[in-house]
Amino acid sequence: MEGKLMDYQTDYLIIGSGASAMAFVDTMLTETDATFLMVDRRPKVGGHWNDAYPFVRLHQPSSFYGVVSRVLGREKIDETGSNKGFYELATGIEVLHYYHALMEEAFIPSGRVKHLPLCEYKGDGRVVSLMSGESHNVKVNKKLVDATHIEVQIPMTHTPRFEVAEGVACVPPNLLCRLAPEYGHITVLGGGKTGIDSISWLLDNDYPADKITWVVPRDSWFYNRRKWQPGEALFGEALELLASSNEIYAAAESVEDICLGMESAGNWLRLDKNVWPTMFHAALVTEADIVKLNRINNIIRMGRVEAIDEKGMRLTKGEASSLPDTLYIDCTASALSNNYKDFTPVFQQDQINLQPIFVWQPCFSSALIAFIEANIEDEALRQAMTRPAPLTDTVKDYLTSQAHNLMNMHHWQEHPETARFMTNCRLHAFAGRIANIRADDHEKQSQLQRFGQSAPNAVENLFRLAANA
Ligand SMILES: Cc1cc2nc3c(=O)[nH]c(=O)nc-3n(C[C@H](O)[C@H](O)[C@H](O)COP(=O)(O)OP(=O)(O)OC[C@H]3O[C@@H](n4cnc5c(N)ncnc54)[C@H](O)[C@@H]3O)c2cc1C
Structure with a gap:
């Protein structure tokens, strides 16, 4: 039968073809010569964006969403509306088009990626077609990659609890x-x-x-979007966000102190x-x-x-x-997966569990996990660089995620190749600009210093507050 599934062999079997999976495979294509089989229940790549409402947009600038190898959007600044003066936010349709084009124009032509839509992964290397019901075995030479960990609940697919x-x-x-x-x-x-x-x-x-x-x-x-802008014009404000946040985390006596501190610094609204x-x-x-x-x-x-x-x-x-x-x-879907509080390690024997290691940045996180998979063999270092920083429901959840995030960052910076990857990675909002701060730019150098100096106390205090909250 034409189009019939057959048994497969691949280096990496990827469950899911949403944003996390796409960012991982994209970086692996650059960093390795491995092959990939991507399996998804949905008919198209892009994960939950396939079922999004028509007026959805990213809430962060397009310029640091997607995959490393391809820019999303035109990096333009909006001239009207409530995002006026800030970098554009891709619509859901733009995000979907971006992922579909990436699959068609880069992944498939590479000859190293195979995509099986409308197929479900059932465990033990078994994939079942949702259309024909046929079941097939996949021989995985290297690793299974679970890119479903973040799977968000959205209005179109969730069951209301009322x-x-x-x-x-x-x-x-x-x-x-x-x-x-x-x-x-x-x-x-x-x-x-x-x-x-x-x-x-x-x-x-x-x-x-x-x-x-x-x-x-x-x-x-809410985060104040003004402080999350990739351009040079507001870079000082982004650095101030980083420096002031760590100082607030380090000094806070309670969760309330963090919220009030972040609000009075203009970081949260x-x-x-x-x-x-x-x-x-x-x-x-x-x-x-x-x-x-x-x-x-x-x-x-x-x-x-x-x-x-x-x-x-x-x-x-x-x-x-x-x-x-x-x-x-x-609009009551939680936007979190059922296992969002699960601190499963990213690297777990022959399996990789894609999840944020930079809090609330799933695309950057998956790209960096791919870089680590391809380039770092030291298991202890891998674990130290990839403490899960899960998505958060409450400010209390945020404390541990942010502490893990800061600890991970320290290890990324200490490892020269990883630091270089970040500097050149479009998905990291600020790393490239931070690396290029001029020695005589005293204001920015001082912000950077404040960020670094307060980081150890911030981590310690975030853990203390999380334990007592
Ligand atoms: C409205 C909205 C706006 C957002 N805006 C932003 C933003 O601006 N910036 C940002 O960083 N994040 C944003 N997010 C967070 C967003 O969830 C992530 O950016 C990202 O899209 C998550 O992708 P994912 O691949 O991890 O998960 P998903 O998109 O959920 O993909 C997981 C895929 O796995 C498949 N799957 C699951 N189980 C199986 C199985 N057993 N077999 C086969 N396939 C399976 C599913 O069908 C699904 O397609 C937003 C989320 C929402 C809901």
């Missing part, structure tokens, strides 16, 4: 653009990035603010100064985004939604009535 009565319109944001004009009121459920994106899209498209209700079960701390956030998913927003989001007056902070019927919502801390022609937008 009941919806018959006749109530509750849909994922994927349907918002189509249905919004048909409803007199819209209630957005969820205070994370997807909720923010949905509110922003409605406001940008002139849906009246007073017809929008926003259910925010937990408020969130929140929606409302009178509400204490507990969530930390490291979404990046601008101050203009906060101003825009504050146009919504009807914010319900009564915990999570438990049930919706024609009269309104039951939440964990009360009830809220709704008008009859209300469209509910489900």
Whole structure:
């Protein structure tokens, strides 16, 4: 039968073909002459981006997302909107196109990558076609690479944890653009990035603010996107973010001190100064985004939604009535995998578990893991360079991830080849610029010094606070 699966042999069997898998294979193609078999349940590369809502964008600049070998976007600065003055954020479609083009134009033509879409990895080298049901064995010469560790829950594919009565319109944001004009009121459920994106899209498209209700079960701390800009113009602010963060981590007496310190340094933002956030998913927003989001007056902070019927919502801390022609937008998917708190080692015998080793930077992390796999044989050094820095749900989770991140960074810098890789790696937002700071640029040299000097105390204190939090 044409297209029928057969048994395979490969150096690396990669489970998943999302952003993590693509960044790993890309760097391995440059650093080795190995072969790769990439298996994914989805029909196309790009992982969760295949099921994203139409108005999704990256929340970090495109210029440090994707893979090392290919620039994403045009590195232009936005001239309008709430990202005005800052580097462009790729749309979901751009991200997908980027990965598809990379597969078609670079990976497949290399002759070293085979991609099996619509196939599921079942363990023990067994791959099953979701279309034909045929099962095939893969002989792995070197390693199995699990690129599903971060697998995020997104609205289109998750199962909501609340009941919806018959006749109530509750849909994922994927349907918002189509249905919004048909409803007199819209209630957005969820205070994370997807909720923010949905509110922003409605406001940008002139849906009246007073017809929008926003259910925010937990408020969130956000990174200030101003401090995460790759260009020279704001590089001083990025360095100040690094230096001041370490000083705050080192001096804090409590988790609250960290939050307040980060806020007063301008590193973190929140929606409302009178509400204490507990969530930390490291979404990046601008101050203009906060101003825009504050146009919504009807914010319900009564915990999570438990049930919706024609009269309104039951939440964990009360009830809220709704008008009859209300469209509910489900933005409650957690954006974290079920095992996000799992500190499984990256290098584990014949398996590599791709996960962040630089907190909230999955692309850079996977590329660097590939570089380490290809170039460093010393097992103790590998482990020291790759302490997991998992994605975070709360500020408390962030403490350990950030401490591991700083410890990893120390080992990367101490190893000349790795330091050189980082300097030339487009996925590291600042390494290249840091390496090129002029000796007579006293301000930046002093920021760099502050960052390095406070790092050991920061690590120690982050662990102490995590243990007591
Ligand atoms: C809306 C949104 C915006 C984001 N913006 C940013 C951003 O700006 N910057 C940033 O760094 N991060 C961002 N993220 C985080 C994002 O999750 C990561 O950047 C990245 O896309 C995660 O990729 P991944 O490959 O690890 O996981 P996924 O994209 O989830 O890919 C995992 C793949 O594994 C496949 N799979 C799982 N199990 C199996 C199996 N047994 N057999 C076969 N295949 C399997 C799945 O089908 C899936 O395609 C964003 C996330 C969301 C939801």
